[in-house]
Amino acid sequence: MDTPQRAGHVAVIGRPNVGKSTLTNALVGAKVSIVSPRPQTTRHRLLGIASFPQGQILLVDTPGLHRDQGKSTATAMHRWMNRAARGSLEGVDAAMLVVRAGQWDEADTFAYQALRQAKVPVVLVVNQVDRLKDKTALLPYLAQVSEGREFAAVHPVSALKRKGLEPLVNDVLALLPEQAPLYAEDEITDKSQRFLAGELVREQLMRQLGEELPYATTVEIERFVVDGALLRIGAVIWVERDGQKAIVIGKGGERLREIGAKARQQMEQLFGAKVFLETWVRVREGWSDDEAALRAFGYHD
The missing domain is CATH 3.40.50.300 (P-loop containing nucleotide triphosphate hydrolases)
Known part of the structure; x- marks a missing residue:
């Protein structure tokens, strides 16, 4: 049986x-x-x-x-x-x-x-x-x-x-109830590729920046377009001060390029597609202590 x-x-x-x-x-x-x-x-x-x-x-x-x-x-x-x-x-x-x-x-x-x-x-x-x-x-x-x-x-x-x-x-x-699977076998998350793309950029911010700065950053995906076999993704990295913007960009844009390159590699591996990724850094003062800003950046209860 x-x-x-x-x-x-x-x-x-x-x-x-x-x-x-x-x-x-x-x-x-x-x-x-x-x-x-x-x-x-x-x-x-x-x-x-x-x-x-x-x-x-x-x-x-x-x-x-x-x-x-x-x-x-x-x-x-x-x-x-x-x-x-x-x-x-x-x-x-x-x-x-x-x-x-x-x-x-x-x-x-x-x-x-x-x-x-x-x-x-x-x-x-x-x-x-x-x-x-x-x-x-x-x-x-x-x-x-x-x-x-x-x-x-x-x-x-x-x-x-x-x-x-x-x-x-x-x-x-x-410990779980006897019932049929609730999702198809090939599904791995309830989150969209757009959400996962933003998280993969944020992962590189967490990995590459100093102790405090990652907590003052968040990522917003402004563009996610399927162009045949290519994904065109535009990501905005939000920080709280101009000085933080300079740190994320790095000398001659070197750090931002490194963040983008490693995030793109992770996206291609996860999505199984070629990715064209553009990144920008913008400032919104005090966003992490602003309930309206959090909602705008996708932090919904």
Whole structure:
């Protein structure tokens, strides 16, 4: 007798920079969520569609959950990202709490408590186990973080190296309702190519600029035209000050060319098409703390 298929929504939750997007991409088998070494790379709620013979996991990748700093200090962008992360818990069938192997702090506890309040089964995903220098420390660590906390399953994995994912998939699918897949097998996300193009430009900003500047940038796709086998894409990089504009452009336009070249390579790989990409840098003062500007740039609740 055939095992019935299962399908459902699973929130991918955790503090910033624990590898949630890397895990989402690994399970989907394609790059649907941008990644960088910097916290808060993910700004939007994004659905990654992971299809398997035994069912379909709809991964809701989210911005990292962090404590509200209060309206007096947190920017509109920070408040929006927290709303997006919390909103991702509505209507899901299960959740994966992603933590970094060997670490557990107040931010992890905060994320766990948010999941307990949502009353969904939680699978603990201990990521980056390949980076643990002392492998004998893993079992005591797993026992320690599980004590007094309720998890449907605990899985040590390396999302980057795609290790430990098969048993994780099996346990997550077991938590989902019996039903046919909700999306076609070849679909990998609910986001448009236009949205993904903007994210791939922003990924290069996160990777190539200094500590603070990436958080003052966003990307707006002004043009996305299918011209036969060619995609013609025009991307505006928005910054908050003229000095930031000069940094993004770089000496003789060198940095902007590098950002565009690497983003174009990623687009061609993801879209399976030739891409002609143009980029511009413009200034809109204080956009990250302006609710109207956020809405204009596509940050919708």
